[in-house]
Amino acid sequence: MITPAFELTQDPDFLTIVIKVPYARGSEFDVYFEGEDFKFYAKPYFLRLTLPGRTVEDGREKASYNTDKGTFTIRLPKEIPGQYFEGLDMLTSLLAPKKSRSGKPLVEEIDTAASAELSEEEEEEFDWEIEQTPYEESAESMLPLQYCYGFGNLRSGVFQRLQDELSDVIDIKAPDQTPVDERRRKRLAAEAAKFDPDHYLADFFEDEAIQHVLMYKPWWVDVHKKMTAFKGESHQEHDNHTFVVFSEEEKEQLRKLTNKSYLLDKRSRHHVYLGLTDILLAYCYEICVNEGDKNVESAWNIRKLSATLCWLESFTSIHDVLVSFGRRVLCYPLHRHFGLVTRAFNDTVMILQLGKAAVLKCLLDIHKIFRENDPAYILNDLFITDYCIWIQKTKSKKLAALSESLQKTTLTKSHIGFELEELEAAAVLVEEEERMLKAAGTVSKQQLPSSESETSESEESSSTSSSETEGSDSDERESSTSEDGKINSLQGTLQEERTAPLIDCNGLRQGTNTSTFEVSDEKPKVSLQSTSVPGKLIEELEKQMHTAIRLSEQPEGLAAASCILQEQEENRVSKPDGFSKDTTGKGDFLEVSSKANPLLLFCSTNEDED
Structure with missing residues (x-):
């Protein structure tokens, strides 16, 4: 069976589902819907959706088929008129069966298996003649410790199988044997060694190119203005997602994703949200400096500026995320200016305020950039694909709270740790001294000794009439x-x-x-x-x-x-x-x-x- 392309829209009373089934017979199709379940079949296409709200069969339902476009349009009445269905553009989450949307059955199966094993052990008769050996504490070096990383720290042992491509993707060596604290220490040491005061001061004083790219406005700036104006007029928040429109290519990306559930505890969810902020900051920097265009360095910029991707970092606070991003901006890319850090910070706040649709659109773009880059595709498997699936089930209130926390966090040059303010003050003093010396040299040339002035006068007289x-x-x-x-x-x-x-x-x-x-x-x-x-x-x-x-x-x-x-x-x-x-x-x-x-x-x- 083929899963067809589909699109959902709504009005206060109806839910409209448009299904594209080219080359299908319009006279042979089946539609079933009840509550949150929806099924459609037209050979060779099959579509099964779990709707975000309940529908009812009351005689107002209607279906039509356009032979020219090869599309079925089905209008389903809402059980509660005026109810707003959230997440209609989250296509991956809609495709999942209702039972697989929850992690409880998995936990129950594991618990059931564990209890079954325990009951079997209890039934067995204990052997009192078992051979006894003295207890010896095993050395730590003998234990095959493996530290986790990836989305929600759910992966481990990946880089043991990818040693050849390891150096081209991340900066840390042997991540499976390196704990989080040691990763952070090595990252800070590498950033301190990489920081170049001359490069930073050159961009600080000669910032014409940087000021030019700062004038660029990505798509989310205009969308954010429209959303703000709409909120001021209607005082409604649930229509934020309507301002973000997915392209056909992005919809196809969503349909290809395999939906799954993630069992994350409170600490892991905290790491996931902070990692998402770090990735969005790096993406906003890339979009700004290249003015929305993609090039061969786009994948490198994003993964190099994000410590989550490059060092498999697990942050504990928003301030740590901002400091890490600021340090890496001033160490690695071509343009190293603090104004770009501030710009990426403001853009990330806008994206989070727009809701999960805007975040998903950015993640899909990152997924495409990494997919087209040879070594960076591994980061899709470790992070971006899971983020694209997980964000569709995230509540918009969580992202709004994250944007508020981000706005309340301040980042100054003193937090970066490279003594930027001292460097700038010293450079300004040197510049003033050079200006004074140049002025003094001009005056000294005008006040030459009498013998030199006479000589210069005699030389000038050779060119007169x-x-x-x-x-x-x-x-x-x-x-x-x-x-x-x-x-x-x-x-x-x-x-x-x-x-x-x-x-x-x-x-x-x-x-x-x-x-x-x-x-x-x-x-x-x-x-x-x-x-x-x-x-x-x-x-x-x-x-x-x-x-x-x-x-x-x-x-x-x-x-x-x-x-x-x-x-x-x-x-x-x-x-x-x-x-x-x-x-x-x-x-x-x-x-x-x-x-x-x-x-x-x-x-x-x-x-x-x-």
Whole structure:
């Protein structure tokens, strides 16, 4: 037999069941309902439901078949008009037979078997001749202790059969031999070793990407707003689930789940609720940072941020759950920001307030993520599948109480244990000191010593126009007149200025403290502190120069000067070595060159002078 797809809705007086039976004969079907029992048969489909409320056969019942869609629609009158049937979207729990919904028969069977064995033992005659041995206390190391884990701590020995995939699923080693307290100690030590202050401070100061993802609104935000508005208008709470709609894929997931009952004591139920909170926190973080999209790291994010999944942790309080989640957010994922912890906390409160339908929808999404990831599917068998079945039978009041407790719990950076506030304060101080040092460096550059400022001024003057530099050059020449006659001083100055900048936007310029030579389109303007240079000085200067470079071989900046000198050389009269005659008759040129810096001196003399 095939279990068909089905859907239940209700109004104040009727319960409507829509059953999809494609390729079935509409003329051959059977429907049976009485109280909470409902049965439907249309070969090859069979459906048996345990309804959350009682129905009655009073002549108002009605059934119809749509041949185009292949669906049966059956309307059943409610025994108590106006009664609200809770949990109509919990399809897995509806599929279970009524007897299997309770754990009492299982307990009774176990007790019956135990009592039967006991009665058989009592009937047997006791053997007084049994061999006696001295009592010896067995060592603890010889006992094959196995610690429990999984949903409600109902599993053990699972990882002994899955050693190859153990490291890819959880962080704890040998969980079957590790008690809960030791798991917690190892987890805290691993988190303390993993925490990176530089990564945390980088996300703290440069949080543009984090602020962007914090603006994302998942589906439960709008649903929660609608639910809040509806509550304010109608003051009704039982219609919360109607705002959460399951997709066809999710309904198919629910139908494939095998319903079963869980025998949980009070302590185990407490662990289950806290574990559910931890898993939802990790899921909300994943949805926020990826803005609702799934990727290859989604399964890793959820199981890594949940200590319940990654370390098989069993929490004892809500505050412990929040602290564990906050620590893991600041240690493992790409975005490590406390704002993401707060955002996941608020989203989890919203989901719990929406009721078990919203929680189930999130669990089904987690189940799908783990199912599509190779090693993470084990966590479905240990936790998520059981959570999906168990949550359908949970009372909404329990989830509402859990959300209230979660809201009353506070989590601050001091609770995390990584000295976050101290790190942030120290980082802010360092940032302020760097800013002050940068400001001081700017001021010191503006207040340079006089020698450096003069040098910088001389360098800047090389890029100014020739008209602006004439005044500064004349001032420099006047300041050097006191050294007139000192040959050694003049020679040293000329040697120091070999590599000085010569190129000006208008031609050639030599900026020294003793002389300035400028070439332009006009007649050459020459200023020299001494109009008559001794012959010995000229000879000594010629000896000190190692090589001579023509002005025509200089960079482009000397092109204009080269053209002028070439025209003048055609009209020159031969002179002694080192001199060339100016056709204007006003003086002689002294050409002294070197590889680094050509120097032209113009000696202004009269024809009758030597």
